[in-house]
Amino acid sequence: MDEEERNKQIAIxxxxxxxxxxxxxxxxxxxxxxxEDIKKYNRSLKMCTIIKKHIMNSKDNFMDLIDGDxxxxxxxxxxxxxxxxxxxxxxxxxxxTTYKKHNEVITSLCNFGDVDSHMRSLAEVILTTNNLKAxxxxxxxxxxxxxxxxxxxxxxxxxxxxxxGLGETRFLKYFTFYTEFKxxxxxxxxxxxxxxxxxxxxxxxxxRLITNFHKG
Numbered sequence: 407m408d409e410e411e412r413n414k415q416i417a418i419x420x421x422x423x424x425x426x427x428x429x430x431x432x433x434x435x436x437x438x439x440x441x442e443d444i445k446k447y448n449r450s451l452k453m454c455t456i457i458k459k460h461i462m463n464s465k466d467n468f469m470d471l472i473d474g475d476x477x478x479x480x481x482x483x484x485x486x487x488x489x490x491x492x493x494x495x496x497x498x499x500x501x502x503t504t505y506k507k508h509n510e511v512i513t514s515l516c517n518f519g520d521v522d523s524h525m526r527s528l529a530e531v532i533l534t535t536n537n538l539k540a541x542x543x544x545x546x547x548x549x550x551x552x553x554x555x556x557x558x559x560x561x562x563x564x565x566x567x568x569x570x571g572l573g574e575t576r577f578l579k580y581f582t583f584y585t586e587f588k589x590x591x592x593x594x595x596x597x598x599x600x601x602x603x604x605x606x607x608x609x610x611x612x613x614r615l616i617t618n619f620h621k622g
Contacts (some may be wrong), residue, residue: 447515450508454527457505461498461531468494468538472545488546496541498535505531568592568608583608 439464471491477483509528515520570576591604 435605443515446511450511453508454505454512457501457508458527458531460518461501461505461534464498464501465534466540468498472541491542491545495535495538498538502531502535503505566608571609 468491471487471494474487476487479487506528509524514522516524566586567579567583569580571580573579587605587608591601595606
């Protein structure tokens with residue numbers, strides 16, 4: 407590229423820069439130009455701050471519920487938990503809808519340089535609400551699988567050798583039995599009553615044998 411072409415290219419780039427600056431100045435001049443616009447901007451800005459706080463509070467309540475131990479909950483408590491989780495999510499979604507409306511007002515009136523900050527704030531509340539939805543779907547899927555497993559609970563033949571607690575190799579046999587029983591029964595989502603039925607099925611006298619074994 408010769409000197410003349412380089413100078414032309416530099417001139418073109420400089421003109422683009424000046425045009426961009428001019429456009430930004432025009433936008434900034436037009437925004438917040440009237441007292442009414444300033445009032446609208448300030449009101450929407452305050453509303454977004456308040457709404458975002460409520461969304462984060464809903465998220466905290468949701469996480470407390472989702473992380474809670476349901477192992478010893480009765481059915482009524484589980485149903486109550488399920489309804490409260492859905493209520494937290496729906497509340498966050500409603501808040502998000504309102505947040506979007508006010509954010510739109512803000513970005514239409516604010517200085518051009520502040521748009522990115524407001525859009526990142528919007529992205530944060532959207533991500534928070536979407537994460538709650540994903541966690542709720544995951545929790546419901548886990549519960550569905552657990553219920554399906556419990557409904558299919560039958561004392562079918564498992565590949566476990568029955569433990570009698572007799573013989574000189576009873577310690578070794580118990581270790582083998584326990585390893586298999588843990589993998590095939592204890593670590594599954596069976597109810598406690600079904601796990602006990604499996605234990606009784608594969609031991610001749612579960613309580614006496616296991617208790618005596620651990621006593622030596």
